Amino acid sequence: MPLARLSKQAGKDLIASVTAVLFDCDGVIWHPQGPIDGAAQLLESLRNMGKKVIFVTNNNTKSITQLGEKFKKFGIKAEEDEIFGTARVAAVYLKHVLKCDKKTYLIGSQGIAEELHNVGIESTPVGPCILPGENSEEIAKRVDLRIDKDIGAVLVGFDEHISFQKIAFAMTHLKNPETHFIATNTDGQFPMGDGTYIPGTGVMVKAVMTASERDPIIMGKPEQPMLDAIRAIHDIEPSRTLMVGDRLDTDIAFGRRWGMKTLAVLSGVASLEQLEKVQSEDKEH
Amino acid sequence: MPLARLSKQAGKDLIASVTAVLFDCDGVIWHPQGPIDGAAQLLESLRNMGKKVIFVTNNNTKSITQLGEKFKKFGIKAEEDEIFGTARVAAVYLKHVLKCDKKTYLIGSQGIAEELHNVGIESTPVGPCILPGENSEEIAKRVDLRIDKDIGAVLVGFDEHISFQKIAFAMTHLKNPETHFIATNTDGQFPMGDGTYIPGTGVMVKAVMTASERDPIIMGKPEQPMLDAIRAIHDIEPSRTLMVGDRLDTDIAFGRRWGMKTLAVLSGVASLEQLEKVQSEDKEH
Numbered sequence: 001m002p003l004a005r006l007s008k009q010a011g012k013d014l015i016a017s018v019t020a021v022l023f024d025c026d027g028v029i030w031h032p033q034g035p036i037d038g039a040a041q042l043l044e045s046l047r048n049m050g051k052k053v054i055f056v057t058n059n060n061t062k063s064i065t066q067l068g069e070k071f072k073k074f075g076i077k078a079e080e081d082e083i084f085g086t087a088r089v090a091a092v093y094l095k096h097v098l099k100c101d102k103k104t105y106l107i108g109s110q111g112i113a114e115e116l117h118n119v120g121i122e123s124t125p126v127g128p129c130i131l132p133g134e135n136s137e138e139i140a141k142r143v144d145l146r147i148d149k150d151i152g153a154v155l156v157g158f159d160e161h162i163s164f165q166k167i168a169f170a171m172t173h174l175k176n177p178e179t180h181f182i183a184t185n186t187d188g189q190f191p192m193g194d195g196t197y198i199p200g201t202g203v204m205v206k207a208v209m210t211a212s213e214r215d216p217i218i219m220g221k222p223e224q225p226m227l228d229a230i231r232a233i234h235d236i237e238p239s240r241t242l243m244v245g246d247r248l249d250t251d252i253a254f255g256r257r258w259g260m261k262t263l264a265v266l267s268g269v270a271s272l273e274q275l276e277k278v279q280s281e282d283k284e285h
Numbered sequence: 286m287p288l289a290r291l292s293k294q295a296g297k298d299l300i301a302s303v304t305a306v307l308f309d310c311d312g313v314i315w316h317p318q319g320p321i322d323g324a325a326q327l328l329e330s331l332r333n334m335g336k337k338v339i340f341v342t343n344n345n346t347k348s349i350t351q352l353g354e355k356f357k358k359f360g361i362k363a364e365e366d367e368i369f370g371t372a373r374v375a376a377v378y379l380k381h382v383l384k385c386d387k388k389t390y391l392i393g394s395q396g397i398a399e400e401l402h403n404v405g406i407e408s409t410p411v412g413p414c415i416l417p418g419e420n421s422e423e424i425a426k427r428v429d430l431r432i433d434k435d436i437g438a439v440l441v442g443f444d445e446h447i448s449f450q451k452i453a454f455a456m457t458h459l460k461n462p463e464t465h466f467i468a469t470n471t472d473g474q475f476p477m478g479d480g481t482y483i484p485g486t487g488v489m490v491k492a493v494m495t496a497s498e499r500d501p502i503i504m505g506k507p508e509q510p511m512l513d514a515i516r517a518i519h520d521i522e523p524s525r526t527l528m529v530g531d532r533l534d535t536d537i538a539f540g541r542r543w544g545m546k547t548l549a550v551l552s553g554v555a556s557l558e559q560l561e562k563v564q565s566e567d568k569e570h
Binding site: 159160161162163164167168171172175188189196197198199200202203204206207209210211213 | 444445446447448449452453456457460473474481482483484485487488489491492494495496498
C-alpha cells in the first residue's frame with residue numbers, strides 16, 4: 001500500500017477493514033509529559049466497534065505490571081495480556097526459546113530484572129560507576145575481566161547508567177560464542193515530546209555490538225520475537241490487522257514486514273518530511 | 286599483493302623495496318605493559334639502513350608531546366614530527382581544513398583538549414556523571430538540552446567516562462546540520478596485551494552516530510585525513526612505503542587503500558585465523 005495522508009473517509013474505511021489494531025505507546029498513546037490528547041477516546045471507540053486493541057511497545061524499562069500501572073494512571077483501559085513490552089519478551093525468549101537458565105548479565109533497568117526474576121532467571125547486579133579521574137589503564141586493572149562461568153547470556157536494554165565498565169564486562173563475556181547476546185530493541189532516539197530527544201536503547205546496543213563484534217538477537221519491533229509473543233496469546237490475522245506507530249524503522253517496518261496495514265502518526269519521532277521521503281522512494285522502486 | 290607468511294629472505298626483500306616504513310604503535314611497538322620485545326632494535330636497524338621511520342597511531346588520548354614522552358620512557362628514538370596521532374590530526378583538521386574556530390564539544394580526553402588548545406580552539410569541559418539512581422526522565426530534566434550556540438563541532442574520541450548525558454548533549458547539538466561531526470577513529474577494541482580487550486574509541490563513536498543519525502568525518506587510519514597529515518610533512522611515495530600494523534580494518538586497510546605495501550603482525554589484535562580468513566577471501570575474489 002503506498003503512503004497516503006488519511007482523509008476522514010479513508011480512516012473509516014481503514015478501520016472497517018481490520019479486526020485488530022496494534023498501537024505503539026511512546027509518541028502514540030503517551031509522551032513523557034502525559035497521555036496524548038484523544039488517545040483514550042479513540043481506543044474506547046475502537047473497543048466499542050468490537051476491534052481487538054493491543055499495545056506493542058519497544059519500551060524495555062518497565063515490566064508488564066509497571067506498564068499496566070502507567071495505563072491506569074493515564075486513565076486508559078488496558079488488560080495485562082493486551083500489553084507487550086520488550087522486557088517481558090526478552091525474559092520469555094531467554095527462558096522458553098533459548099532454554100537458557102544460566103545467569104544473565106544485564107545492561108538495563110529494574111523492569112527487565114523483574115521480568116527475568118518472574119521466569120526464574122537470575123541477573124547480575126549492575127556494576128559500580130567509573131571513578132572520576134580514573135584513566136583506561138586504571139579502569140582495566142580494576143574491572144574484573146575474568147569470565148564469570150555462571151553467565152549464559154548478555155541482555156542489553158535501555159540504561160541511563162551505561163558505562164565503559166559495563167561495556168567492557170559485556171564484551172569480555174561475549175568472547176565466548178556460547179554466550180547468548182540479546183537486545184530488547186534498537187530505537188536510537190527517545191522523543192521527550194517537546195521536540196527534544198534523548199539517546200534510545202539502540203545507542204547502548206550499538207556500543208556493545210561494536211565492542212564485541214557480535215550481532216544480538218533483537219526482541220522488539222520490527223523483529224519476529226515480538227510477533228511470536230503476540231501470537232502466543234492473541235489469534236490475529238496480519239492482513240486484517242493495523243499497526244499504528246510513530247517510527248518508520250520499528251513500527252511501520254514491523255507492520256510492513258509481517259503483512260499488516262500500517263498507519264504512521266506525527267505525534268512522535270517521524271516528521272512529515274521523512275514520510276514524504278519514504279513515499280518518493282517507494283515510487284522510485 | 287596476496288597475504289603470505291614472511292620468510293627471512295622475503296622480509297629482507299620487502300624492506301629493500303621501500304624507502305619508508307609506517308608503524309602502528311599499540312600492539313606493534315608497545316603494549317600497555319611496556320615496549321614489545323625487539324621493536325627498538327628493529328627500528329634502529331631500519332634507520333641505519335636509511336629508511337624513513339614514521340609512527341602512525343589511531344591513539345587519540347595523547348597529544349604529540351605526550352606520545353613523544355612515551356617513546357622516550359620506552360627507550361625508543363622518535364622525533365615529534367615523525368609521530369602522528371589522531372588527537373593532533375583532529376585539531377589540525379578542524380582548524381585548517383574545516384576552518385572552524387567555534388567551540389568544540391569534546392567526548393574524549395585531556396590529550397585532545399591539549400591539541401585543540403594548541404591550535405586555538407576552545408573545548409567544553411566534560412560534563413558531570415549521571416547520579417546513581419536517577420532515571421531517564423530525571424536525567425533529561427537535569428541535562429540541559431538547549432543548544433549552546435557557541436559550539437561549532439562535536440569531536441568524539443576515546444572516553445572512559447562516556448555517559449548517557451554526554452551522548453545526549455552531543456546528539457542535541459548534532460541536530461543542527463551546520464555543526465561539524467568529527468571522530469578520531471573507529472577501532473572497536475583495545476588490546477590489553479594479555480589476551481584481554483577493553484572497548485575502543487569506535488564504541489563511543491557508534492553510540493553518538495546511533496543517537497544523532499549522523500556519520501562523522503573520521504581522522505584516523507584507514508581514512509584520508511591521516512594520510513594528508515603525514516604528507517603535509519613527509520614526502521612519502523606510497524608504492525615505496527610499507528605499513529606495519531596489527532589491525533586489518535585500520536592498519537592494513539590504510540596501507541591497501543592508499544597503495545602501500547602492508548605487513549600484519551600478530552602481537553596485537555589480529556589473529557592468524559583472521560589473517561587466513563582474509564587470505565581465503567582474497568583467493569575467492
